[in-house]
Amino acid sequence: MKPTAKQETLASFFNALAHPRRQMIFQVLQESGREGITYNRIKMRTGLTRATLSFHLRKMGDGQILHRKVKGIESWYALNTAPFALFQPPA
Numbered sequence: 117m118k119p120t121a122k123q124e125t126l127a128s129f130f131n132a133l134a135h136p137r138r139q140m141i142f143q144v145l146q147e148s149g150r151e152g153i154t155y156n157r158i159k160m161r162t163g164l165t166r167a168t169l170s171f172h173l174r175k176m177g178d179g180q181i182l183h184r185k186v187k188g189i190e191s192w193y194a195l196n197t198a199p200f201a202l203f204q205p206p207a
Contacts, residue, residue, distance in 0.1 A: 125180075129199045132179020137164065138172050145182060145195045152183070152194030 119127070133139055144161050145153065153161075159169050173193065176182050183194050 128179045132176045132181050152192040155191045
C-alpha cells in the first residue's frame with residue numbers, strides 16, 4: 117500500500133515543524149498575523165543567525181507552511197493556512 121496524497125502532504129507539514137527552531141519561527145509567524153513579517157524582523161525576534169534562519173525557512177517552505185513574497189528589497193513571510201484544512205474532519 118502507498119501513502120495517499122493527503123498523508124504525503126501531512127508528512128511534509130510535520131517534517132517542516134519537526135525542529136524546535138522551526139517551531140519558534142512558526143510562533144513568530146503566527147503572532148505576525150496574515151500581513152506577515154520581514155526576514156530581518158524574524159531574525160531579530162528569534163536571535164538566529166542568517167544561515168540558520170535561511171536553512172529553517174527553506175525547510176518550512178518545503179513543507180508548504182509559509183508564503184514568501186518580495187516587497188522592494190525585503191522578503192516577507194507569512195503562514196500558509198491551506199495545510200491546516202487537512203486537519204478538518206470530512207464534511
